[in-house]
Amino acid sequence: MTRKVKAVVIGAGVNGLVAAAALARAGGDVTVIERGSAPCGMMALGLFARGPHPAALETLGLKAAALGPAISTVALCPSGRHVMVEGAEARFADGSAHPGAERWRVLSHRLDRFATALAPLLTGAPPPMRLRAEGLPGLLRFALRLRLLGARDMRELLRIGLSNAADLAADALPEGPLPGLLAFDSVLGSRAGPMAPGTVVPLLRRRAPLRRMDGLAARLAAASEGKGGRLRIGAGVARILFEDDRARGVLLDDGERVEADLVISSLGAAPTLALAGAEQFDIEAQRRIRTIRAVGAAARVDLYLAAPPRIPGLDPAHHGARLVLAPSVQAVERAFDPVKYGRLPALPVMEGRIDGARLSLTVQCVPYGAPHDRIVAASLAALEMVAPGIGGEIRQAEALSPADIEAMTGAPGGHWHHGEIALDQFLTLRPANGMARYAMGPPGLFLCGAGAHPGGDVTGLPGLNGARAALEAMR
Ligand SMILES: Cc1cc2nc3c(=O)[nH]c(=O)nc-3n(C[C@H](O)[C@H](O)[C@H](O)COP(=O)(O)OP(=O)(O)OC[C@H]3O[C@@H](n4cnc5c(N)ncnc54)[C@H](O)[C@@H]3O)c2cc1C
The missing domain is CATH 3.90.660 (Polyamine Oxidase; Chain A, domain 2)
Structure with a gap:
């Protein structure tokens, strides 16, 4: 019998939830760890959504019509x-x-x-x-x-x-x-x-x-769980764990260890680096991550x-x-x-x-x-x-303010996209040169939040793309 791939997704914003559904649908044993008191992340601040994107909705098993009428x-x-x-x-x-x-x-x-x-x-x-x-x-x-x-x-x-x-x-x-x-x-x-x-x-x-965003986070969380992504709310990740130079799970704030073959972070690139420890990245990768422009407005x-x-x-x-x-x-x-x-x-x-x-x-x-x-x-x-x-x-x-939003959600600079969407931080340069295809640093660690391509808004696309890249790497 083949062993199920164990995956930990950090953060239950739109992208963490979509990534979890994609991984669970592919047969993964998935746990989503969310520090906040409810799944939603920055969606809690939003008023209107143009998404999730149809491909993300399909992964969640949702129909666009279920999201309410266009306005x-x-x-x-x-x-x-x-x-x-x-x-x-x-x-x-x-x-x-x-x-x-x-x-x-x-x-x-x-x-x-x-x-x-x-x-x-x-x-x-x-x-x-x-x-x-x-x-x-x-x-x-x-x-x-x-x-x-x-x-x-x-x-x-x-x-x-x-x-x-x-x-x-x-x-x-x-x-x-x-x-x-x-x-x-x-x-x-x-x-x-x-x-x-x-x-x-x-x-x-x-x-x-466009649709009003009312109740969207709860609907996405229920759909993600329905596909098999287990949610652990009110539990923060304190560190990403490594063994033999590959990600092997996470250590929670309360000292519990959650073992995994894959760690997929929906946080920004800089907070993910902080959880992994700078020593897991070469000096140039550290510099590139630290110089990502991410100040919300x-x-x-x-x-x-x-x-x-x-x-x-x-x-x-x-x-x-x-x-x-x-x-x-x-x-x-x-x-x-x-x-x-x-x-x-x-x-x-x-x-x-x-x-x-x-x-x-x-x-x-602002x-x-x-x-x-x-x-x-x-x-x-x-x-x-x-x-x-x-x-x-x-x-x-x-x-x-953006500073409050950073304190609430951990989004770098309280930035809507976890990092400016600009010509020098887009496509193959997002989140930074050499990291654009979701793999980050040591094997087994992936990025799937708004800081990754193609950026924020409630699309779920970075989550879906990040999960697919992780599954591809496991194959
Ligand atoms: C003021 C404001 C209004 C917005 N309005 C809209 C809008 O109307 N429409 C729209 O489409 N987009 C809107 N956005 C942008 C949109 O909400 C984001 O782009 C999108 O939600 C990002 O999703 P994410 O899953 O990548 O990240 P996030 O939503 O940031 O989710 C990351 C999650 O990780 C959790 N977390 C952080 N650290 C840890 C840790 N150590 N351990 C465990 N969990 C952790 C956080 O609590 C959070 O739930 C708005 C953004 C802002 C700031």
Whole structure:
């Protein structure tokens, strides 16, 4: 009888849960160790999800329909002429035609085609630096999809791929909330402004329909357990154990040892190195991991009001939508400028959601350790543009800065992606040169969290790719 591969997955965020399901489905004996009091990780901070990706859902045995209906986005405008966006359709929130609707439709369809072409690069490990057989199918699929775009679109994708979201938006649409929305989606979770090179690719990763994130973590955890991944909640990993220069299990905070043939970490690369011990990595690998740029710029804010917020021009029937306050590309870039110098912008940009008298926000462009009262004050200053008088309605306000998020979840720098998504930290350079195919340091140790390719958001793709790489290595 063949012995079951024993695997330990560190962390029960979306990627740990998907990795566990993939390993268990392949016949592994899988234990997921989670330090927090519930499975979810940074999902607990999220408001809307475009995922998990269909391949991750399939691994979990879930159907997209079970995640709830897709919702629309309202791009808020200080003039009160808010724009309702449903995929490629855009109109004013009062139902009247938007003059940029046709240009928005053309651009949306083009971005969808580009996203389809790019998909093979995201759903598998990045191509190996040296051409090897295992990298060929993904590369060929990508080349084929690129070719199928036709000469015009292919040239355009290659042109904009390394360019920036601000130029893309400005070329397609007159300035305002619609290009502002594109700019916002290109940098949400990153420490970058939309004029930074490489901001078009994050936009192409965000083309799937949006849903509210309610209850998603519990559903993913139940599905992962249903596939055979055993969850141990409230148990932290203190060290990764090695024997004969290979990972052999983990030591928990309470001193218990959990033996394993594979250790798969959904933590960032630097916390994983810390758990393994620097001595397990050569000096160059240590340097590369320590220099990964990972300083978060997204904060969570919850405002409890006396009554549901009043936003002139927005019918309360649309309160269930995703609300984005990023009135223009310039507004997003201006919000980012002070963050470079560790300062809060006067008017940060944000997305939000209304649940009765509670307004929950993801506020973008918040420096790492910004004080709570200043995050709330800046958020309210921006909200006053579209909801005059909202400051007087607040009964209670809570904020989590990137520093708080790091303390809560262990995510490096409290970063949404466990490490900046940028041209120098993407594909074969993610999390760092020489580690892009999920294997990390000594044999038996793998990375499967947002810090690995293709990065964060609730897609489950790093988890799936990481588990597949680990299984491949065991074979
Ligand atoms: C403010 C904010 C809002 C966000 N909103 C959205 C959104 O609306 N939509 C979206 O798609 N994405 C959103 N994200 C990003 C998204 O949540 C993450 O990219 C994704 O959840 C990362 O998942 P992960 O499994 O890779 O890592 P994590 O979620 O970080 O999970 C890692 C897990 O490991 C656990 N852990 C840490 N150390 C140990 C240890 N030593 N032992 C055991 N367990 C340990 C942690 O408790 C955690 O549960 C948001 C992020 C932030 C910061």
